[in-house]
Amino acid sequence: LVSATAEETETDLTSNANTNNGGGERSNRSNQRSNNKPDSSRSIHTTRSKQILKQPTAQVFQTHPTANTTTTTTFTMSSAITETCPASAPFFGFMGVTSALVFANIGAAYGTAKSGVGISSMGVMNPGLVMRNIIPVVMAGVLGIYGLIVAVIIQGSITAPQGGVSAYSLYTGFAHLAAGLCCGLSGLAAGMAIGIVGDAGVRAVGQQEKLFVGMILILIFAEALGLYGLIVALILSQNSYECGAN
Known part of the structure; x- marks a missing residue:
C-alpha cells in the first residue's frame, strides 16, 4: 500500500x-x-x-493674439474718433456763427429803429439837436460790429473734413456755439436797452438840454452789456480740440 x-x-x-x-x-x-x-x-x-x-x-501662438490686439486697438481708436469728431460737429460751429451775427444785428436794428423814432419826433420841435442826439443810433450800430467780429473769428476756426475724416471735434463745436450765443444774446439785450433809453432820452433832451449827460451815461452802461458778451465770446472761441492732433 x-x-x-x-x-x-x-x-x-x-x-x-x-x-x-x-x-x-x-x-x-x-x-x-x-x-x-x-x-x-x-x-x-x-x-x-x-x-x-x-x-x-x-508662430501660431504669436500671430493670432497680435492680430486680435491690432484689430481691437484699431476699432477702439476709430470708434473714439467717430464719437469725438462726428460729421455733425461743424453744425454747432456754424450755428455759433449764425447766433452771434443774427442776434446782435436784431438788437442793433431794434435800438436804431427805436432811437430813430424818438429823434424824428424831437427834430420836429428842435431841429438843431438832431445831430447831437444821434449818439444812441451810433451806439446801437456798434452792437452789430461785435457780432460780426465774433462770427468771423468762429468761421475761421471751422476746419473742413480732409479725406472723409473730420478733425473738428464736438468740444470745439460746443465752445463756438457758446461763444456765438454769448455775443448774440448780449447784443440783443443791449440793443433793446439802448433803443428804449434812446427814445425816451432824446425826447427829454429836446425839452431840457441838461438831461443830455445823464442820457449818455445810461447809454454807456447799456452798451457795456454787449461788450461783456464780446469779451466772453472771444475767450470761448479760443477753446479747441482737433482729432488726431495728439
Missing part, C-alpha cells in the same frame, strides 16, 4: 510539472506572437506627435 501510494504521488507530481512546463511554453509563445505583431495604435500616435512637434507652434 505504501509503495502504491508513493508511485501515485510521483505520477501526480510528474503530470503537474509537465502541465506547468506546457503552460509556460504556451505563454512564452503568445508573448512572442504579441511582440511580433505591429502595434498600429502606437505608430499612429508617434506619427501624430512628430507632426505636432514639427509645426511652428511659436
Whole structure:
C-alpha cells in the first residue's frame, strides 16, 4: 500500500510539472506572437506627435493674439474718433456763427429803429439837436460790429473734413456755439436797452438840454452789456480740440 501510494504521488507530481512546463511554453509563445505583431495604435500616435512637434507652434501662438490686439486697438481708436469728431460737429460751429451775427444785428436794428423814432419826433420841435442826439443810433450800430467780429473769428476756426475724416471735434463745436450765443444774446439785450433809453432820452433832451449827460451815461452802461458778451465770446472761441492732433 505504501509503495502504491508513493508511485501515485510521483505520477501526480510528474503530470503537474509537465502541465506547468506546457503552460509556460504556451505563454512564452503568445508573448512572442504579441511582440511580433505591429502595434498600429502606437505608430499612429508617434506619427501624430512628430507632426505636432514639427509645426511652428511659436508662430501660431504669436500671430493670432497680435492680430486680435491690432484689430481691437484699431476699432477702439476709430470708434473714439467717430464719437469725438462726428460729421455733425461743424453744425454747432456754424450755428455759433449764425447766433452771434443774427442776434446782435436784431438788437442793433431794434435800438436804431427805436432811437430813430424818438429823434424824428424831437427834430420836429428842435431841429438843431438832431445831430447831437444821434449818439444812441451810433451806439446801437456798434452792437452789430461785435457780432460780426465774433462770427468771423468762429468761421475761421471751422476746419473742413480732409479725406472723409473730420478733425473738428464736438468740444470745439460746443465752445463756438457758446461763444456765438454769448455775443448774440448780449447784443440783443443791449440793443433793446439802448433803443428804449434812446427814445425816451432824446425826447427829454429836446425839452431840457441838461438831461443830455445823464442820457449818455445810461447809454454807456447799456452798451457795456454787449461788450461783456464780446469779451466772453472771444475767450470761448479760443477753446479747441482737433482729432488726431495728439
